[in-house]
Amino acid sequence: MGNPAFKGKQFYAPKRVYRNADGTNREFSEMWTGDWWWFMQMELPDGVTIAPVIVSSDKTQLTRFAGDKQAWPVYLSIGNIEKETRRQPSARAMVLIGYIPISKLECFSRKTRSLEGYQLFHECMRTLLRPLIDAGTNGVDMQCADGFIRTIYPILASYIADYPEQCLVACCKESACPRCIINPKERGARLFSDSRDPGITIRVLGEKADGENPPEFDDHSLRAINPFWADLPHCNIFTSMTPDILHQLHKGVFKDHISSWATEATEGGEGEVDARFQCMSPHPSLRHFKRGISLTTQWTGTEHKNMEKVFLTVLAGATDPAVIRAVRGVLDFIYYAHFETHTDESLGLLDAAWLTFHDNKHIFEDLEIRKHFNISKLHNIKHYIDAIRSHGTADGFNTEGTERLHIDLAKMGYKATNKKEFIKQMTIWLRRQESIQRFCLYLQWAVPGYTAEISKNGSEVDEDEEEDEEEDEEEDDVNRVAAGDEVVESYTIAKKPALHNVSVTSIVSDYGATDFLQHLTSFIDTERLVGDIALSAASAFDLYKQVGFVLPPIPEVTSKPTPDVIHAVRAVPAMITSQGIKQAVPGRFSTVLVQESPSIVAGGPLSGLRVAQVRVIFKLPTEFGQYNHPLAYVHWYTPLRPTPNDLDTNMFTISRSSHNHRQRTSVIPVAKIIRSCHLAPKFGRKMPDTWTSSTVLDDATNFFY
Structure with missing residues (x-):
């Protein structure tokens, strides 16, 4: 106190x-x-x-x-x-x-x-x-x-x-x-005791x-x-x-029960589920399970969370719709339970997710996967709403x-002990560590400007190291798009592009930017930019590999801004070097949300937004016109509907947008990009054997968002 x-x-x-x-x-x-x-x-x-x-x-x-x-x-x-x-x-x-x-x-x-x-x-x-x-x-x-x-x-x-x-x-x-005093044989029912x-x-x-x-x-x-x-x-x-979110939800309801039941209910079983995890489209916030999930023996909470992010789309199309709805109920419950700020409305959604699972759990009995649901962890989550109302949100416990x-x-x-009567030695060691920590805090309070801290290995962290970190941070420029006095979005990009004088031919062939010249010309005309020379196939451009964004905090999820990165990096083929064979590196082209039109409050949080894939991030040379922001060449997807259009997964489904059987593309300012997003492919009943994680965004035709 x-x-x-x-x-x-x-x-x-x-x-x-x-x-x-x-x-x-x-x-x-x-x-x-x-x-x-x-x-x-x-x-x-x-x-x-x-x-x-x-x-x-x-x-x-x-x-x-x-x-x-x-x-x-x-x-x-x-x-x-x-x-x-x-x-x-x-x-x-x-x-x-x-x-x-x-x-x-x-x-x-x-x-x-x-x-x-x-x-x-x-x-x-x-x-x-x-x-x-x-x-x-x-x-x-x-x-x-x-x-x-x-x-x-x-x-x-x-x-x-x-x-x-x-x-x-x-x-x-x-x-x-x-x-509560519920009968142990009735723990799987929707009963209140x-x-x-x-x-x-x-x-x-x-x-x-x-x-x-x-x-x-x-x-x-x-x-x-x-x-x-x-x-x-x-x-x-x-x-x-x-x-207890870790043991009751991640390691309990999801890992021990629902994931194994759903895998058994999937056509093709573990093999099909593993293949889908291996071919899942990449995203910086996702872990790629390159060997699938069935061969992993030691799981951590972090791995469970990464499984949960894509598990619903992995199952979609390969199992009974009731299985999908039951899994969705559990996953929705897990994500709502993680909220750092709840309201009466969000607690109602938490309860609805719990009911969704119970309304569809019969499918596991119908498929003879389960005989009963008298499981402690399935029952314990019933008390989450009461606990949140009485003691605050679950992330605090x-x-x-x-x-x-x-x-x-x-x-x-x-x-630090010699393993003999180690508890006594541990207490002495901890007492000394606490004394050092208290003395450091005293010095910070008593000595103006004192910033050194004692780290775990006994070394000091001083001001010189902090200055080095500040110098590293200065490598990026921060650009902001202003609407009146309000800063709408921000992004960070390197002061100097990573690649210089890349030809149009290379941009078209290596980055898949087929109509690059056409759309860049259209952008220059639309923005009424005046340059010294005209665009041509002989023009060259400086390219960036990535752009960083800072996503504003959402009270329900986090109180801190979240870093976000989008990439546009071409594939590197395998080559023979003096040190041996250098493996091929697949290309990375991020999918993003773009502010295509002004948002309407009544239209929901995705109003005015559209999904695109960034193929090239480049700087417009001054000889073609002066423009303050970097540009991006993007491939468009079909517009998002006002509400999710897949009722079982409760997700949006989109596909590549085309015009006259050609991919619809554009050149847009990077400032119009709001954030990265993840598109999961619709695998269907049986995933094609030719799909891989690095090519699935090109191979698949329909996606979940």
Whole structure:
């Protein structure tokens, strides 16, 4: 609370935010915009400040190739700090408060060993969180980052963990739900069940400990444990179980279930799906699975996300439409769940995506791929809407953040030990690292102009290195298109073109710009440019290889601008050199969105935009006329419709635009390009064997957008 580094990044009171003046479309983002903080504030004395305590625990492997050395770190943060700061490991807004011991518990019989292990966890957590009992009951005065002293009530509000650990904390079996008391055999249905009640659970567990046999013990699928949260004031441990996007969605619903079911339901099975992934059109933000997906044995969350981006178009045309709709429901749910800012409207779309899956999941039973859907992770996503409304958006509680902390606060510490009694050595090592970090922060505060930081390997990052980075950034010119006083778009391009004096013949043959001279002449006439000489086949041009864009932040997706790059690079054939055979490099011609006409608000976000493929990026020589922006020769695609025209995928379908059986092309200013976009080919029922990733944009005739 008092860390000055968090000044301006902390909030001390709940608030309700609405998109509409009449209060009909509420917004949810940070923890203080949710219902939990609002209702908790009304239960406490007037004028006090709540510190929503966020706890996370996750067992991790320390050894890499051999051995079974593990650590069980417990992390803590507070919901007063904005979630973007909490997600940054370098901000140190989430701190390590202890390691839970990992023991084989050989002193107990096999029959009781598991239960004693569960109880050991709760006893350790009780010890770690004991200070919250008095502070959460009576409050404690603290100096906050803004310099004010407030009476703080720290209350356990969120527990970040994967599903097995959520069940461990909730004292329930892993066949049950840690938030509600649904029957384990009904988890696959669209049912709404009663939430778990902490008071009832504590009473039932107490009666069980006294030798009684209350019926709720089996009905609620409980374990006979004395929970650590029983004495924590104002704590509802069950509603504190927040969404886990990594394990529940990416690694759970998508990877473990829906992707394998859909692959089995696809005509041609794994072979066809692999071939489609191998031939997927490229884009800078996509990973190319050059070997397909079936041969990959070790998956990461990043790979799951890259699969999800194109998985729907991979399946399109090769499986039953109900499979496509079920997969679309899951993917839509995943993307809506990632929103960093939600509203009542977007939560309605999240719920609609969940219903879309349930309306179409029967196809997997019809195809005899599944016999039931009593799967914990399929049921858990039902609680996402309630969790977002009460605690804020799910990106603030993702286990990806805590897994990243394992590197700094567990694995690096283990690497620094001699592997004997390593937990003690790890704590000493971490204490020294924290001392160094605190001293660096003190120097930055006490010494004006001091900017050096201690990196992980102990080296300093000084001002000279920052100056070098600034010099590198000056290599690009930034151009902006202004509409009145408002900057509409910006792009960056190299000061000097990469290729000089490229002939028209080379542009036509190497870049596929068949009508280059014709359309450049038309552009010069339209813009009324006056030059010294006329265009001819003997003219030469300077070409750029790429143009960079900065996409404005979208509150639902990110709070930071996003870099974007478009390419126009010709193919390089294989050649024999003195060092051996140099492999051929395919050409890269990006597909982009172009502002073809003024946008109309009522027409939607794509109004006035059209898809094109950039074939050449060049600078107009001054002898042909003075023009301030680089130009691009583009191939056009058919216009986008007002609404998606493929009902199963809910995507747009377009094809190459032609006139008199010739590709429709133009020369346009680079300033008219809004951003890059990805076109996925329509593979049909069976993908042609001749298609490759580098040629699919030329080989395919229809595309998804």
